[in-house]
Every structure is written in structure tokens, then in C-alpha cells.
Amino acid sequence: MITATALTKLLNIKFPIIQGGMVWVSGAKLAAAVSNAGGLGVIGAGSMNLELLKLHILKAQQLTSKPFAVNIPLIYSGAQDQIELAIKLGIKIFITSAGSPKKFTDYLHSNHAIVGHVTSTPLMAQKCETAGVDFVIVEGHEAGGHNGRDELTTMVLIPQSRKLVSIPLVAAGGIGSGEAILASLALGADGVQMGTRFVMTKESSAHQNFKDKIKMAGPLDTTLCMKETIPVRLLHNHFYEQVRDLETTNLSTSDKQQALIKLLGSGRAKKGMLEGDLKDGELEIGQISGLINDLPTVQQLIDQLEIEFEACRQKFLVS
């Protein structure tokens, strides 16, 4: 059995497993399935307008009676409206990211919500604790999608953050198996957040084309790029190649930034991940995609993680 931790107690969940809140792939269906299976499901609000977010929250509440969370990237101007809507609809766990943990934590607490914040350095994790956040998620360089510039990997980020914070610590990036959950707990985490692994479940809204491409992906098929603007780890395709070509031209940094913003345009992530345009879409995924080539249901995945964790644990029982 996967160990109960300070995180499972805080969130009142069975397993210390959080499903990453991701744009376009983690709506009501995925979040509810994860919560029903004993983890913490998360609706990724980053790709939703208010109306869509409302629909997903109401739908998830129909699909599960277990706690689930909403992930709010603070970089978007609509973040406050999203938070107010989610509170009104009864959401009690929020995960904020891409912004200051000081911004909404007090407000959320005054509305009796639990707050987690995502960051990518030990010092920022410490600042989250200082800001009053209830749990902190540290995301390593290997993680998919938007990521920090500092390239700290999960292996070093966990113990370095553990040294600085006493609130529940959640490891993210490169985690896709029961063995990796045990490794994360060994390194000092109280739980894990998995993104890529949950993209590859039947309940995620990722387009089948995208899932098929992840299934075929090898270890070297992702790169953290666009460091000149907002860093993001992408699965290699035609769009990525255009980004890479632009990044290796001898333009000034500001010219590169402008060219990258223009190339990205709007709607690229939706086009790739939700609509399945493998050529021109943006395909956000982590390094662990190179290891994943099955597409279980969420329940099957959680069962498998439990089996792997237990088999791994057994290895250390005999001295």
C-alpha cells in the first residue's frame, strides 16, 4: 500500500498522488476519475473561460463526492474571476501557479480553502511557506509544459526544498511509476504530482493523435525551449522545429522574443493537445513520456502504481 503521509492527511485523500492541472487535457472527467480512485483530481483552469470552468466544476461534482482541486495559473488576467467562481461553487482546494503565492493565499484561506502553490526552486518553496501556503509542489526540469528557467531536477529539488520547508512537499517532474513515487518519498517528498502519466489515461481529454504520438515517443523526444519568453517543455514536431530553428538563429534576444511570440500566436496548445494537429500544434509533455506506452483507465493506473510501489518497497525489506 502506498504510504499515508502529511499530504494525504491534509487533503483527506487515500494516496499521496495529485494529478497535474494541465491546459486542455484535465477537465471534469479526468479530475473526477483521479479523485474517485483515491488521489487528488485537478481541473486545469488555465485553458478555460468562466463558463467552461463552471461547467467542468459542476460536472466533476456530479461525477465524484471526493475532494478535487482547481489549478489556477495566476499569469492570466482572469485568475481572480476564476478563483471567485470556484469558491462560489464550493471548491475547497486550490493549486495556484505562475505567479506570487502571496497574491490569493489569504483570500483563499478566508474562504476556508486549502492552498497549494507550484514552483521550481527551493527558495521559492520557502517563500510559499512564508506566504502561508498549505502545501507546495516543486517541479523539476524534466516536467512537461511550462517550467522554470533554472533547470533544477526533481532529484535535487526534493531534498533541497525539504531542507527549507516544513509544510507538505509534493514532487513533480519525471514521475510516472510506483517506483518513482517511492523514490520521491525517500528523497523527502510527502507526495507526488504527475502530469504526463495522467495525460496517458483513457479519461484525459488529450486528442487520440497526441496520445498515439506520446506512445511512440522516445527518451530524447522532448526539449525545454522558449527560454527567451515563457519556458515550456515540448514534444518534438514541426512546430517545435520552427521554435528550435528560431532559437538558434543569430538574432538579438529581444528580436528572438518577438519572433517567438509571433510564431507561437494563439491557440497553438489547443490545436495540438485537444484538436490533435501533430504538425502545427504545441504538444506539452514531460521527459518521462519516453517510458510510457500504455493507455490505462485512471483506476487501472492507480492499481498499477500501487502494485509497483509495493513490489519496490519489498525490495528494501530484506537487509
Next chain:
Amino acid sequence: MITATALTKLLNIKFPIIQGGMVWVSGAKLAAAVSNAGGLGVIGAGSMNLELLKLHILKAQQLTSKPFAVNIPLIYSGAQDQIELAIKLGIKIFITSAGSPKKFTDYLHSNHAIVGHVTSTPLMAQKCETAGVDFVIVEGHEAGGHNGRDELTTMVLIPQSRKLVSIPLVAAGGIGSGEAILASLALGADGVQMGTRFVMTKESSAHQNFKDKIKMAGPLDTTLCMKETIPVRLLHNHFYEQVRDLETTNLSTSDKQQALIKLLGSGRAKKGMLEGDLKDGELEIGQISGLINDLPTVQQLIDQLEIEFEACRQKFLVS
């Protein structure tokens, strides 16, 4: 007690811990101390001419009766002479790196030596096995010194390599504690190689200035740079800043390469790591340096790793 594994059996050592063979910091004194403490000590031949290598091998043989290895970077023209010398002096374990595992493996086997090879991708690990190598070391993005271009982190590199190879697998990069050893074994490794952690022991030849600087280093104080030439993870200092400034200028790739080679010049690593010039020297170190601020003897370190490993193992005994 740290688990016995296929690696400890192959190398006839007590603990599945290899000390990374590093330029300028791992001579006879460090290698012998590690072997005496139950790990595998390694003389880093990369920074030695034949005469110096001979001195270090002879000295290590006086200091320990346990097995130790020599690390030979194949990128240097003198690699073959170094290998022949080490064989003549009775070395029975070789670790080759920075080149093809096909080059010397058969020759080393015909001289009754055990061969390990260092690489940074799962596919290259598989090629090592195909080349007949006896064990393979996979080094993640977080590792110090020379490193791969592909940025796979230790967390994903271990399981992805484990899937492809059946020979003993050694994890490197970001490992500096007993907890990290347990995590590496959980992820599928048969042992670990630690570089940065052994730089920070009394027996390493790193200059005291360099050790003092590592002691003060924070999590964000290293960067993998010089990807245009030979990628290397450096501790930030004046020399690193010159490299970074050069890398962010809008020169063509080939102009950048030439400028980087000229800036590096020769003797930079010796100047920094052995002679303690913290301004103009090259200081190679891993991301885990941000967590290390003590300077134990090798024996004290190994004792500490055992205690940490055992305490971590105990956490998983209660279900």
C-alpha cells in the same frame, strides 16, 4: 545496511557506491580512501600525463589492498597509452567515458579487466551493453562537469535505461545522500556514482578555496553551459559569467564555438579546481552542491550515507 546488488557482486565491493573519476580532484588519496571504506575508488586519469598516472596508481596500491578503478576519458589522444600503462600496473577495473564503448572493451576484456562506461542516454546505455561492457553508468543533467546535450535527468534516465539493459546499471547525477542512494535503487539502479559529494571530502584534491565556495553554494549556483562545444556544468564565477555573456551574444554558432574555445584556453580546470583561482578558473560541480556544506573524511561520509540509507529504509517498513 545499504543493499548488496549485482554491482557489488561484480566489483567485489561492500557498498554499491562508485566515486566519480574527476579531473584534478580524484587522485590516489581519494580513490584509496573510498575503496578502503567499502566503495569503488576511481583515479581520474583525464587530467594526468602518463608519469603522473603511474605515480597515482602505485600510490593507491600502497594505500589500499581493495579494488579500485581508473577512469579514462576516450576523448584525449593519450587514452590508449593510459590504458596500456594501467593494465601493466595491474588495474582490473576500468571506467571509460567520452567516446565509443566499442573502442577498448574487447582489448580490456582480453586483459582480464572489468569495464564500465559512462553515458547520458538510455539508447547509449543499450549500445554499451551490446559492446560487451560489464556495467554502465548513466549520468543525468544535474551532474557536474562534462555532460550530455540531451538534458535527461537522473529521475527519468534510471528507469528508461533499466528498461533497455540487463547489465548492472549505475546512476549518477544529483546523488549526495543515503536517501538518494535508496531512491536510485528504487528507480532500478544497481548502484550510484557520486562526484560532487566526494569532491567535498577531506581526501579530495580539490583546492580548499574551491571547497569553501561549494560549501556556500546555493541550489541555483550551477549551470550546464558551453553546449556549442563540449557541455559542462559549472559553478558560477567570473569565468562562468564570461561564458554566459558569450553564449547570449548574437554571434553565429560557429563564431560562438571559436570564441568559446579561445576563452576556455587551456589549464582553466586545473587553475580553478586544483589551484583555487575562484575568479578565472573553471569550477566543475553538480546541482547537488547546493545541499552540501560539510567536509567529512571519506570514512565519515560513508558512515553517514549508511545511517541515512537505513533511516530512509525504515520509513518504508511500516505500511
